[in-house]
Amino acid sequence: MRVLLTGSSGWLGRFLAPMLAEQGHDVTGFDIAPGEYTGIVGSVSDRSMVDRAFSNADIDAVIHAGGLHKPDIVRFRARGFVDVNVQGTLNLLEASRATGVDRFIFTSTTSLMISQAMRDEAFGEAVWLDEAHAPLEPRNIYGVTKLAAEQLCRLHFLEHGLNCIVLRPSRFFPEEDDTLRNLCGDNQKANEFLHRRLTVEDAARAHIRALEMAPALGFDTFILSAPTPFMREDTNDLKRDAKAVIERLFPDAVRLFARRGWQLPESISRVYDSSRSQSVLGVRYDTSFSNILTALRESEDLPFATDRSPDCE
Ligand SMILES: NC(=O)c1ccc[n+]([C@@H]2O[C@H](COP(=O)([O-])OP(=O)(O)OC[C@H]3O[C@@H](n4cnc5c(N)ncnc54)[C@H](O)[C@@H]3O)[C@@H](O)[C@H]2O)c1
Known part of the structure; x- marks a missing residue:
């Protein structure tokens, strides 16, 4: 397929563009910033640029991963977010419809499921988050x-039959976290694989799977996150004593973590459940918490990207 990929100069785009090409797709990268995989430098909020991109490349499918995301909040005003994330998406949807594109993959975020109360960890147990979670109060x-x-x-599927898959990935960025500062970066990322992180490679592969499945699904929304080892029944214990739950599931985790000077989380306040992405979309995640334990056990490299030295004991 001839795929228009927005965000092709970004972290995800730099993994996804070559993977798509390896699968035989013809990729046109579209990004406001130049990059190795970006053929068109321009903004999705510029409708004429978007139209030109579609007509020049005779696009069959769109993966819309570009836009402003959470780290951009400190750099852009609300208007910028609306221009890029809302108007830009509408431009791409309308151009898709006008040119007969039959599938559109939108990279959303689990972040929109997190209310202020959740962020403040105001609940007595961990919040279990799947696609049915409501109300959404970003x-x-x-x-x-x-x-x-x-x-x-969703509206473009309803009104015009454009097959759209919305993907809500949890974290896959390599940067340090902006909130919890008490753990070293790799320790924290490893912990997050229990309930709120996936690798950028798994995120990219899931986008390709969505591209394949879109016509069969019509419109659907999927959380993408490494498979959690927890069950819904664990939510009380996770909030109260997460370490005990983890020790029950992974008896050597404490020892393996201690060897590296790492700590398991004392309390977990939210869990993303990606099981629908596995059962309905057919996503296979290569990396989960148990792979990290295997790497620690066998003294191998950690199976996730990090932007700082792992030496943070
Ligand atoms: N990184 C994460 O942990 C994470 C988690 C959940 C969702 N997401 C979403 O995944 C997508 C990719 O994230 P990423 O980590 O690769 O982010 P990124 O910032 O590295 O990449 C986003 C890209 O979009 C481009 N972009 C920004 N404004 C644009 C515009 N007006 N027109 C065209 N391109 C524009 C940027 O130049 C950048 O290359 C984003 O939509 C993000 O919201 C990311």
Whole structure:
């Protein structure tokens, strides 16, 4: 297929573009920033640029991964988020419809499921988050604009039959976290694979799977996150004593973590459940918490990207 990939100069795009090419797709990268995989440098909020991209490359399918995301909140005003994430998505949807594109994959975020109360960890047990979670009350402009863009995708399926798959990945960025500062970066990322992280490679592969499945599914929304080892029944214990739950599931985790000077989380306040992405979309995640334990056990490299030295004991 001839695939228009927005965000082709970004972290995900740099993994996804070559993977798509390896699968035989003809990729046109579209990004406001130049990059190895970006053929068109321009903004998705510029309708004439978008139209030109479609007509020049005779596009069959769109993966819309570009846009402003959470780290951009400090750099852009609300208007910028609306222009790029909402108007930009509408431009791409309308151009898709006008040119007969039959599938559209939108990279959304689990962040839009997090209300301020969840962020403040105001509940007595961990919150179990799957695609049925409601009401959605995003706590910042990033989440609000991603939710609006999701709804535009849904509307384009309803009104025009454009097959749209919305993907809500949890974290896959390599940077240090902006909140918890008490653990070293790799330790924290390893912990997050229990309930709120996936590798960028798994995220990219899931996008390709969505591209294949879109015509069969019509419109659907999927959380992408490494498979959690926890069950819904664990939510009380996770909030109260997460370490005990983890030790029950992975008896040598404490020892393996201690060898590296790492700590298991004392309390977990939310869990993303990606089981629908596995059972309905057919996503296979290569990396989960148990792979990390295997790497620690066998003194191998950690199976996830990190932007700082693993030496943070
Ligand atoms: N990284 C994560 O942990 C994470 C988690 C959940 C969802 N997401 C979503 O996944 C997608 C990719 O994330 P990423 O980590 O690769 O982000 P990134 O910032 O590395 O990449 C986003 C790309 O979009 C481009 N872009 C920004 N404004 C644009 C515009 N107006 N027109 C065209 N391109 C524009 C940027 O130049 C950048 O290359 C984003 O939509 C993000 O919201 C990311």
